Amino acid sequence: MNDRLKDLRFGENGLLPAIVQDASTREVLMLAYMNHESLQRTLETGQTHFWSRSRGELWHKGATSGNTQTVQAIRYDCDADALLIAVIPAGPACHTGMRSCFHNPLIPENCAQETPSGIAAEDEGQSILRRLAAVVRDRKVHPKDGSYTCRLLAEGREKILKKVGEEAFEVALASVTEDRGQVIYETADLVYHMLVLLGYEEISLDEIASELEHRVRP
Numbered sequence: 001m002n003d004r005l006k007d008l009r010f011g012e013n014g015l016l017p018a019i020v021q022d023a024s025t026r027e028v029l030m031l032a033y034m035n036h037e038s039l040q041r042t043l044e045t046g047q048t049h050f051w052s053r054s055r056g057e058l059w060h061k062g063a064t065s066g067n068t069q070t071v072q073a074i075r076y077d078c079d080a081d082a083l084l085i086a087v088i089p090a091g092p093a094c095h096t097g098m099r100s101c102f103h104n105p106l107i108p109e110n111c112a113q114e115t116p117s118g119i120a121a122e123d124e125g126q127s128i129l130r131r132l133a134a135v136v137r138d139r140k141v142h143p144k145d146g147s148y149t150c151r152l153l154a155e156g157r158e159k160i161l162k163k164v165g166e167e168a169f170e171v172a173l174a175s176v177t178e179d180r181g182q183v184i185y186e187t188a189d190l191v192y193h194m195l196v197l198l199g200y201e202e203i204s205l206d207e208i209a210s211e212l213e214h215r216v217r218p
Contacts, residue, residue: 009081010035015051016076016083020093023072023086024130024205029093030101032061034083046071048087067091070138088138129205132192136199152196160200163193 010016015033022029032050034042038058041049048061048069062068069087076083094101136149143150152160167190174182198208 004076005036005039007080008039008076009079011081015053016081018048018050018083018085020048020069020085020087022131022134023088024134027100028102029069029087029089029099039083042071042074042085048085062090065091065095067093068142069093070141088134088141090135090138090142129191129195133195133199133205136195140199149196152193153200157197157200160193160197164190164197167193 008016014035016035016039018032018034020029020032021027032048033053034049035051038049038051041058041060045060048071050059050061051057052059060068068090069085070090071085071087073086074083089099092099094103096103136153139147139149140153143154152163167186170186171183171190174186198205
């Protein structure tokens with residue numbers, strides 16, 4: 001058993017609130033509760049397990065839906081009475097099919113009106129790259145039948161490199177023909193296959209960003 005479990009302060013009902021967030025995008029996905037058993041099961045299996053207050057039983061997130069959550073990190077707050085769990089989600093966190101359970105706005109999001117042009121789109125672009133990278137990592141750990149990503153990863157470096165080369169050629173060809181829409185389409189294919197390559201080599205987007213940061217000149 002993890003020695004730090006003794007530091008946790010479970011409530012009178014034996015439960016701790018657990019906030020689950022996407023490890024790549026930091027988006028909050030859901031709030032659930034854990035008792036000693038579900039937390040221990042989470043630590044042992046590497047996937048989230050919770051305690052259902054309504055059913056009064058342990059439940060493995062995604063056991064029936066397939067929308068499992070692979071744990072990357074678990075932290076507890078300064079009072080040791082709440083958990084923050086970073087995961088790689090294999091699908092929507094919400095039973096409604098929404099990516100996050102927190103999809104009902106109480107206050108309208110007006111900040112976008114005050115955001116400089118291009119910033120919101122930039123953040124969205126970074127988010128989708130991180131989400132795709134997370135999916136690739138999850139497919140590598142938890143293969144799924146019929147998944148093209150899983151097939152590429154299983155076929156290995158040579159096959160992935162071949163696809164990257166093919167897609168790079170398609171981008172160049174589309175550019176030569178001055179077909180803007182096709183350039184966008186083929187670039188998306190290239191980026192996806194590059195993410196598969198990075199996942200295969202276990203290279204993170206943060207490492208790529210760090211290298212690019214070194215090349216920035218004032």
